[in-house]
Amino acid sequence: xxxxxxxxxxxxxxxxxxxxxKSEELIRRLRRAEIARQRVQIFKPVIxxxxxxxxxxxxxxxxxxxxxxxxxxxxxxxxxxRTEVVGIDEAQFLGEPLLEAATKLANLGKRVIVAGLDxxxxxxxxxxxxxxxxxxxxxxxxxxxCVRCGNPAVxxxxxxxxxxxxxxxxxxxxxxxxxxxFDAQLALQKPAEGETVPTGDDNRRPAARPTASATVADKxxxxxxxxxxxS
Numbered sequence: 001x002x003x004x005x006x007x008x009x010x011x012x013x014x015x016x017x018x019x020x021x022k023s024e025e026l027i028r029r030l031r032r033a034e035i036a037r038q039r040v041q042i043f044k045p046v047i048x049x050x051x052x053x054x055x056x057x058x059x060x061x062x063x064x065x066x067x068x069x070x071x072x073x074x075x076x077x078x079x080x081x082r083t084e085v086v087g088i089d090e091a092q093f094l095g096e097p098l099l100e101a102a103t104k105l106a107n108l109g110k111r112v113i114v115a116g117l118d119x120x121x122x123x124x125x126x127x128x129x130x131x132x133x134x135x136x137x138x139x140x141x142x143x144x145x146c147v148r149c150g151n152p153a154v155x156x157x158x159x160x161x162x163x164x165x166x167x168x169x170x171x172x173x174x175x176x177x178x179x180x181x182f183d184a185q186l187a188l189q190k191p192a193e194g195e196t197v198p199t200g201d202d203n204r205r206p207a208a209r210p211t212a213s214a215t216v217a218d219k220x221x222x223x224x225x226x227x228x229x230x231s
Contacts, residue, residue: 009106013133015118016142017156019176023058023089025142026115030064033085033111040085042066043075045093047166056089072097076104083110091116092126093166099128103135120165121158121174122184144176151178158187 014025033040044056046068055063066087069075072094079086086105091098091114098114105112118133118141120126133139144153153176160173167173177183 007109009109010111010137011102011106011132011135012111012113012138012140013129013136014113014115014140014142015129015133017117017119017144017153017176018174019059020142020144020153021058021060022115022117022142023056024060024062025140026087026089026113027056027058027062027064029113030085030087038084039080039082040087041079041083042087042089043069043078044089046070047093048090056087069094071095072101076101079105079110081108085111085113088112088114089116091132092118092120092129094128096128099131099135102132117156119155121156121167121187123155123182146178146181147175148177148181151180153178155179155182157182161187161189163188 012029014022016022030040030042042056042064044066048068052063053068054065056066057063064087066089067078069078075086075088075094075098088094088098088102093116094101102112102114114132114136116129117126118129145151146153155177157175157177158167158173159175
């Protein structure tokens, strides 16, 4: 999208299901702005700490430095008057105040690039993204690939039982599915006895893989513990 250079601001929205490349596309646009020597500020919700506290990180491990905020009003308060481009990731977690914040920044002449889920785990519109789409000058709808059949995926399938709207997670907790393979009822099934169910308070990161040295040390400790006369 091309706009005349000057004081004109606008809103761009990148939306789609998980694993569709939203954060990757956001990072790409922000990198281009930085290469052009534009002043850029980047934000993400503090609730999203899956990969990093101070970076936006895509599932393909692209990253760009960012600031964590509690809500959308904090975004507007932190933006410097000299900033030309504002990037916001995981915008669905920032709630309705995001609409006012994005509009205010665009009216101040800033390019506002927002990325987020447009539907929730039940396939319903994920507010405030639908209304932000209606207000934006540019919309990019990305598709993932259904892990079941390989068709274009528009839904985020929750793989565990929880009715909480917001449960931050990544691969292993969610997967991309097409409209045919998507099953909203899967997330509404009661968990089996003894099953641990993530909640909205789980700001968990993907578990780190054990290193070879750690694995060897664990085995040695287990063998020592099993020998008679040793504690």
